[in-house]
Amino acid sequence: MNFCDGCGSMMRTEGDTWVCGSCGNEEPRDSEAEAAMTTQDEQRDDGAPPVVDGTQDASETMEAHCPADGCDGDRASYEMRPKPGGSYEVRVFTCVECGHTWRET
Structure with a gap:
């Protein structure tokens, strides 16, 4: 370069x-x-970074009705995520019973 x-x-x-x-x-x-300019000394490819499940080991849950068909779950874990292209965050829920995810409307 x-x-x-x-x-x-x-x-x-x-x-x-x-x-x-x-x-x-x-x-x-x-x-x-x-x-x-070009060197490959000490370079290595570690592959893709691991994807972390943000709901795994989540201890905070709240009462929230799961909107998934056939699920009667009434508890969900949640996390705040930045809204794509926006300047604020949205709350994303994950049903404790079935794992379905949805965002707060």
Whole structure:
């Protein structure tokens, strides 16, 4: 990866030249410098991060009727989650009986 000396934007390669997509600045490619940019020493792929179940071991429950068909559950655990694209949170319930999740309306 190379950054433009003129504007600081990331440059792309076109043949033997680095080209800035923002200001059009061009610089010749240097194979020795590029070899130094790429290193794989001590890098490893640990795979995808584990997904944590936020309701597992939840001790806080409250009275809430489960809206799932066929479930008569009346207790649910809950957590506050940020609303996607919003600036506030919503409460998300998980039924203790069947595991169905829903958000507060």
